Amino acid sequence: METSALSQEMAAPSDPPSFTDPESPRGRLLRQAAHLFRDKGYERTTVRDLASAVGIQSGSIFHHFRTKEEILKAVMREAILVNTGRMRSRLEAVADTGEAVRTLVQCELESINGETGEAMAVLVYEWRSLSEASQAEILELREVYEGIWLDTLTRAKSDGLIEAEPFILRRFLTGALSWTITWYRPEGDMTIENLADHVMSMLKIPPA
Amino acid sequence: METSALSQEMAAPSDPPSFTDPESPRGRLLRQAAHLFRDKGYERTTVRDLASAVGIQSGSIFHHFRTKEEILKAVMREAILVNTGRMRSRLEAVADTGEAVRTLVQCELESINGETGEAMAVLVYEWRSLSEASQAEILELREVYEGIWLDTLTRAKSDGLIEAEPFILRRFLTGALSWTITWYRPEGDMTIENLADHVMSMLKIPPA
Amino acid sequence: METSALSQEMAAPSDPPSFTDPESPRGRLLRQAAHLFRDKGYERTTVRDLASAVGIQSGSIFHHFRTKEEILKAVMREAILVNTGRMRSRLEAVADTGEAVRTLVQCELESINGETGEAMAVLVYEWRSLSEASQAEILELREVYEGIWLDTLTRAKSDGLIEAEPFILRRFLTGALSWTITWYRPEGDMTIENLADHVMSMLKIPPA
Amino acid sequence: METSALSQEMAAPSDPPSFTDPESPRGRLLRQAAHLFRDKGYERTTVRDLASAVGIQSGSIFHHFRTKEEILKAVMREAILVNTGRMRSRLEAVADTGEAVRTLVQCELESINGETGEAMAVLVYEWRSLSEASQAEILELREVYEGIWLDTLTRAKSDGLIEAEPFILRRFLTGALSWTITWYRPEGDMTIENLADHVMSMLKIPPA
DNA sequence: GATGAATGAGGATTCATTCAT
DNA sequence: CATGAATGAATCCTCATTCAT
Numbered sequence: 086m087e088t089s090a091l092s093q094e095m096a097a098p099s100d101p102p103s104f105t106d107p108e109s110p111r112g113r114l115l116r117q118a119a120h121l122f123r124d125k126g127y128e129r130t131t132v133r134d135l136a137s138a139v140g141i142q143s144g145s146i147f148h149h150f151r152t153k154e155e156i157l158k159a160v161m162r163e164a165i166l167v168n169t170g171r172m173r174s175r176l177e178a179v180a181d182t183g184e185a186v187r188t189l190v191q192c193e194l195e196s197i198n199g200e201t202g203e204a205m206a207v208l209v210y211e212w213r214s215l216s217e218a219s220q221a222e223i224l225e226l227r228e229v230y231e232g233i234w235l236d237t238l239t240r241a242k243s244d245g246l247i248e249a250e251p252f253i254l255r256r257f258l259t260g261a262l263s264w265t266i267t268w269y270r271p272e273g274d275m276t277i278e279n280l281a282d283h284v285m286s287m288l289k290i291p292p293a
Numbered sequence: 294m295e296t297s298a299l300s301q302e303m304a305a306p307s308d309p310p311s312f313t314d315p316e317s318p319r320g321r322l323l324r325q326a327a328h329l330f331r332d333k334g335y336e337r338t339t340v341r342d343l344a345s346a347v348g349i350q351s352g353s354i355f356h357h358f359r360t361k362e363e364i365l366k367a368v369m370r371e372a373i374l375v376n377t378g379r380m381r382s383r384l385e386a387v388a389d390t391g392e393a394v395r396t397l398v399q400c401e402l403e404s405i406n407g408e409t410g411e412a413m414a415v416l417v418y419e420w421r422s423l424s425e426a427s428q429a430e431i432l433e434l435r436e437v438y439e440g441i442w443l444d445t446l447t448r449a450k451s452d453g454l455i456e457a458e459p460f461i462l463r464r465f466l467t468g469a470l471s472w473t474i475t476w477y478r479p480e481g482d483m484t485i486e487n488l489a490d491h492v493m494s495m496l497k498i499p500p501a
Numbered sequence: 502m503e504t505s506a507l508s509q510e511m512a513a514p515s516d517p518p519s520f521t522d523p524e525s526p527r528g529r530l531l532r533q534a535a536h537l538f539r540d541k542g543y544e545r546t547t548v549r550d551l552a553s554a555v556g557i558q559s560g561s562i563f564h565h566f567r568t569k570e571e572i573l574k575a576v577m578r579e580a581i582l583v584n585t586g587r588m589r590s591r592l593e594a595v596a597d598t599g600e601a602v603r604t605l606v607q608c609e610l611e612s613i614n615g616e617t618g619e620a621m622a623v624l625v626y627e628w629r630s631l632s633e634a635s636q637a638e639i640l641e642l643r644e645v646y647e648g649i650w651l652d653t654l655t656r657a658k659s660d661g662l663i664e665a666e667p668f669i670l671r672r673f674l675t676g677a678l679s680w681t682i683t684w685y686r687p688e689g690d691m692t693i694e695n696l697a698d699h700v701m702s703m704l705k706i707p708p709a
Numbered sequence: 710m711e712t713s714a715l716s717q718e719m720a721a722p723s724d725p726p727s728f729t730d731p732e733s734p735r736g737r738l739l740r741q742a743a744h745l746f747r748d749k750g751y752e753r754t755t756v757r758d759l760a761s762a763v764g765i766q767s768g769s770i771f772h773h774f775r776t777k778e779e780i781l782k783a784v785m786r787e788a789i790l791v792n793t794g795r796m797r798s799r800l801e802a803v804a805d806t807g808e809a810v811r812t813l814v815q816c817e818l819e820s821i822n823g824e825t826g827e828a829m830a831v832l833v834y835e836w837r838s839l840s841e842a843s844q845a846e847i848l849e850l851r852e853v854y855e856g857i858w859l860d861t862l863t864r865a866k867s868d869g870l871i872e873a874e875p876f877i878l879r880r881f882l883t884g885a886l887s888w889t890i891t892w893y894r895p896e897g898d899m900t901i902e903n904l905a906d907h908v909m910s911m912l913k914i915p916p917a
Numbered sequence: 918g919a920t921g922a923a924t925g926a927g928g929a930t931t932c933a934t935t936c937a938t
Numbered sequence: 939c940a941t942g943a944a945t946g947a948a949t950c951c952t953c954a955t956t957c958a959t
Contacts, residue, residue: 110939124421125421126336126421126422128334128336128337129336129421129422131931131932131933132932132933132934133932133933141940141941142940142941142942143932143933143934143941143942144934144935144936144940144941144942144943145939145940145941145942146933146934147933147934147935148939148940152933152934153932153933153934210418213332213333213334213337214334214337248494249491249494249495253491256472256473256476257469257472257491257492257495258469259472260468260469260470260471260472260473260475261465261466261468261469261472262468263468263472264464264465264467264468264469264471264472265464265468267468268464283457283461283465284465286456286457287457287465287495287496288495289497318922339948339949339950340949340950340951341949341950349923349924350923350924350925351924351925351950351951352923352924352925352926352951352952352953353922353923353924353925354950354951355950355951355952356921356922356923357922360950360951361949361950361951526918540837541837542752542837542838544750544752544753545752545837545838547952547953547954548953548954548955549953549954557919557920558919558920558921559920559921559953559954559955560919560920560921560922560955560956560957561918561919561920561921562954562955563954563955563956564918564919568954568955569953569954569955626834629748629749629750629753630750630753664910665907665910665911669907672888672889672891672892673885673888673907673908673911674885675888676884676885676886676887676888676889676891677881677882677884677885677888678884679884679888680880680881680883680884680885680887680888681880681884683884684880699873699877699881700881702872702873703873703881703911704911705913734943755927755928755929756928756929756930757928757929765944765945766944766945766946767929767930767945767946768930768931768932768944768945768946768947769943769944769945769946770929770930771929771930771931772942772943772944773943776929776930777928777929777930
């Protein structure tokens with residue numbers, strides 16, 4: 086399922102083998118795009134804004150992306166791929182199911198409030214700016230990511246760690262975690278670990 | 294005399310004594326606006342879209358609202374006012390603190406998934422399309438609403454009903470509840486009461 | 502020639518037998534129109550501006566005038582008619598040719614800087630806002646007015662009072678006198694008589 | 710680096726080092742603008758009119774000017790600068806005060822009836838279409854121009870060449886000369902030199 | 918006569934995209 | 939690869955005019 090999703094997007098010539106080097110022109114463009122799209126919204130960000138943020142002329146943008154929408158899609162794509170990748174590799178070192186849940190919570194909080202935060206916010210807030218075709222593409226990647234979550238929560242349920250339906254619990258969690266972007270400030274007293282602790286205690290899952 | 298005449302012809306009063314009659318042209322416009330803004334986004338909804346959804350000409354929009362942004366603001370304003378009002382009146386009949394928390398959860402779920410749902414989604418998703426001046430206006434109304442929540446959760450904390458910080462709990466709840474709009478379907482098996490039950494059990498607050 | 506011009510405009514039902522009573526709704530409208538057209542220009546003055554300046558609703562304007570342009574035309578028409586009338590009656594009391602020239606100069610300065618000043622300015626500055634048909638109508642009235650000037654200057658020429666071609670002199674005078682509107686201030690030290698004195702001395706026509 | 714990039718893409722510089730090359734797109738645009746603004750008035754000239762007169766698309770206008778008003782301002786600005794420049798250079802070759810006055814009269818007649826005539830008419834007739842900020846800008850340029858006139862007339866007064874107040878005389882002259890645009894036809898029998906002769910003889914200043 | 922909501926054509930301006938250099 | 943002038947469709951908004959009340 087994952088491989089099919091991945092191989093499919095390989096087909097499009099404008100979607101290079103992830104991930105883009107952050108120092109390449111394309112990478113810098115994507116970083117600025119995430120920032121501007123998050124800040125002003127996709128529609129209110131002009132191609133000129135983008136170009137001047139990167140230090141090039143507006144026409145040159147189209148040497149890197151076919152359309153403005155492709156930039157939006159790429160921002161979302163890379164965010165999901167990066168975070169799916171990190172989640173997977175962190176999970177490899179974890180055997181205990183409770184610890185696995187905590188790892189996912191922690192990863193998701195990092196993805197939302199860390200370096201990919203702006204891109205993740207764009208993923209949520211600018212979803213409707215994506216054409217249906219692009220939505221379908223991105224959706225496939227999201228399903229991979231959500232699959233990992235559901236697998237883990239289902240294990241937690243059968244292990245008796247949680248009572249709620251995995252499906253529903255995941256949804257409440259998605260909302261609660263993604264909303265942190267609107268109020269959590271990494272510069273403040275609370276670390277992301279503290280945040281994760283709060284969540285785990287609300288779920289009544291004890292530390293391993 | 295002439296100045297009074299001037300103000301007399303004032304075409305588009307922006308903030309009428311709430312709430313707008315839903316059958317008035319203004320009311321129908323607001324309902325359609327909430328729908329379209331939710332569906333396509335504020336920026337991608339044109340004034341013509343709006344007009345034709347209401348069955349008037351695009352120019353006529355501006356008899357009711359001075360600018361497109363005023364419509365957005367009015368949508369948000371009325372949504373908050375309606376829901377603050379409902380929350381208040383429901384709370385009057387409730388003495389028990391645990392029951393009060395449940396009432397708020399239930400009210401918020403209704404506001405998000407009921408008639409004002411589209412407007413509430415607009416409030417979240419289109420916030421950045423509001424000018425700073427309008428944001429400040431709406432923020433004031435939101436603070437009244439949030440004040441009620443915080444008061445109640447603070448009482449719950451001192452009553453020993455909850456362990457978490459009211460402040461932080463409210464934020465997790467905001468995210469979890471507002472996110473229901475993305476997945477909860479009133480037509481399905483689960484009622485809003487069921488949803489609220491799930492939330493209360495997650496909070497470990499027993500029924501009164 | 503004069504009568505034909507006058508009788509012709511009698512034909513149009515919207516052009517009432519001049520002059521409009523200044524206290525009638527129509528009269529007040531024309532006064533405010535002259536003021537606004539002079540102040541902001543015809544195009545930038547909206548029918549709503551006009552209406553609110555008079556203390557009525559915009560729709561009511563059209564009970565008095567068929568179109569906005571009719572208002573412009575009426576402003577011009579009445580200004581010319583009033584000033585032609587005054588010039589004629591003042592001239593009746595004057596026999597001496599030099600004195601007649603001075604009378605015309607004085608009258609024109611009054612028309613430009615007195616009560617009809619705004620309307621006269623509109624006549625000059627908003628000429629192009631008139632349809633060709635209306636321009637023709639107004640032109641006929643202007644020709645009556647200019648006829649009086651030319652008659653008098655021609656007499657002055659044959660009396661040896663002036664050297665210049667009456668035709669050319671009139672044109673320099675038109676410019677010089679109408680331009681006073683841009684700089685002459687009735688409230689200042691210089692009276693309109695003083696102004697007229699300056700002009701007469703420039704023409705080297707001695708007082709009678 | 711990014712900020713320099715920002716200013717680099719600045720599309721429409723408003724005040725270039727005068728004067729604009731008449732064959733450049735900007736120059737052709739200004740010439741057509743002067744023509745159309747003179748002919749139909751600024752307000753009644755649409756950006757589309759302008760564009761099609763130059764042979765470009767309406768959107769392309771905004772590569773050369775930020776707003777329609779900037780075009781109006783540029784038309785006026787260049788007209789004053791060109792004419793101030795010419796007046797100055799012509800004056801350099803002139804020692805005699807009487808001759809200097811004649812030079813100014815001649816220059817002004819040329820400015821009004823020659824190549825810059827349409828722009829000069831726009832300067833007079835479309836003044837109110839300029840924002841107050843732009844009016845102030847243009848006013849500064851006009852004051853330089855008027856300063857030259859006043860200096861010369863003041864010298865003429867102390868040389869005993871004229872009797873009238875320089876200040877008032879200048880104003881009558883401004884009106885008389887600018888009005889020539891409404892009646893003088895270069896194609897006719899009278900040359901601009903003839904016109905200037907008429908003016909000088911009216912001023913009773915003998916040829917040098 | 919007066920009202921004022923509604924009309925609908927038209928205006929200035931924006932902006933993603935193209936392409937010759 | 940980069941530029942930046944040009945495009946042209948689309949956007950919000952204005953406003954003279956109409957007409958049912």
